[in-house]
Amino acid sequence: MSPSDIRSRALHEPIPVAQYLFARLQQLGIRSIHGVPGDFNLTALDYIPKAGLKWVGSVNELNAAYAADGYARALGISALITTFGVGELSALNGIAGAYSEHVPLVHIVGCPSTVSQKNGMLLHHTLGNGDFNVFSSMASNVACDVARLNRPAEIADQIDHALRECWIRSRPVYLLLPTDMVEREVEGERLKQKIDLREPENDQEREDYVVDVVLRSLYEAKRAVVLVDACAIRHRVVREVREFVDKTGLPVFVTPMGKGGVNETCEQYGGVYAGTGSLPAVKDRVESSDLVLSVGSLKSDFNTAGFSYKTSVLKTVDFHSDSCKVRYSEYPGVGMKGVLKKLTERVDVGKLKREPGPEVVNEVPKPEGKAEKEEDIITHKYFWPRVGEYLKEKDVVVTETGTANFGIWETKFPANVMGVTQILWGSIGWSVGAAQGAALATKDAGDDRRTILFVGDGSFQLTAQEVTTMIRHKLRVTIFLIYNEGFTIERFIHGMEAEYNDVVRWKYTEIPEVFGAKDVRKFVIKTRDELEKLLSDKEFNDSDGLQFVEMWMPKDDAPRALKLTAKESAKTNAQLE
Structure with a gap:
């Protein structure tokens, strides 16, 4: 009898490692798991539905990481599964963003068996040098806990500890799951006691x-x-x-x-x-x-x-x-x-004392009116205050790095609006995945919220494929694509007319149908009058499916705050000492 058989007989309620892990995620409130299948995680994926969880099925690992980030911001915590090496490194940018912005995300990486690792086998998805810890070492810089699940006697403790760290410290954790550990047995009786997520009390x-x-x-x-x-x-x-x-x-x-x-x-x-x-x-x-x-x-x-x-x-x-x-x-x-x-x-x-003086209460600009003889163009000064009149209570508002992140400063939110934005990490394209994740999280929570995404054309081109996942899961998302001919925030930092800040013009409103949408509502909006008509339309406001708005704005226009910040950023970039 092998030592593992002896150990399994000592367990009161033996269950596979994967079943234990996914049951714990379910207990944390997670209902959907993002990721991309790969041969080192396939056996583990079989256990997802057994735990009452839903497999999202993302188009690539980077988008999956962005989406898991958005899911966690909306629901509280999320999970992402990738395969060893090629998959996890594709997701690393998204994980780093979650780390920098304090987002709790569980990253599970399916990896080669412990036997393969011990023997230093020359396997695909490796660097060919026999080092199977190189990628987890990379991940340790953007995770508050790294758990290599190699020893069955320790795995349940490792999982529980990592999940608690993820929640308490509000940052990603990294779980490395070898293929031969997926179905090894751990003590299932532990699941009767949920992980203690109470924050440590102060002295x-x-x-x-x-x-x-x-x-x-x-x-x-x-x-x-x-x-x-x-x-x-x-x-x-x-x-x-x-x-x-x-x-x-x-x-x-x-x-x-x-x-x-x-x-x-x-x-x-x-x-x-x-x-x-x-x-x-x-x-x-x-x-x-x-x-x-x-x-x-x-x-x-x-x-x-x-x-x-x-x-x-x-x-x-x-x-x-x-x-x-x-x-x-x-x-x-x-x-x-x-x-x-x-x-x-x-x-x-x-x-408490109150010295007489000016108090500021809900001061935001009014939508800018048109000057006499002015063309009917949509400017940032007009648009963002107007957005506040379009929003409803409980909306989820996702803004992309660039004009949207800065423009939303001058939008007044109704009560209980959730703002989802990535300002510190600022990875362009993040918002498309994040919008998908946030919309799925609200759906999983049984919350009938609108998810509204504001994204520039340049950023959208990086992660447009994630619209596929929105379609696949029938999510309630309205996308405002700001068509301004490229990377506007970069233009204002440096290179207003530089070729490197330009992008190829796509047929944006045709993208949802190319990706398989059958009932998407799409609009091309070039004037304020057209926008006013759209924002006032009841069917547009109440839509429960996917809507795509291509909205034209001048490439040399930007929110006031972006212009100021870009100027300071350019100064910082130019400093010699």
């Missing part, structure tokens, strides 16, 4: 001290504001922030990456703050405050309009998932969730 004495320090600063302040950034969303403290703002009545602003993290219809909402990229009144209000309560900040160049913040460390309290900082005093290990809850419980509203 209460340290937490109380930080709360007292913050309250002292808050009671001294006369013009305090709250600034919500990306990690408030990623690390799940949106509710805590809302309760704090509701109780204190403090003005609340968002950064570009934090858009969607605050109800923009609430009385205290002031707008999007991004340094010089902000609307003037928003900039004045935030920068004139004597205390900024910053929640989950990610102060990247595009999120701050070229590092143009004018807020002082001496007037800032930073809340993060693993630390807090009050002015120059840092408190590592004191996470923001517990601190924010306790702040709300303990704050004495009667002690």
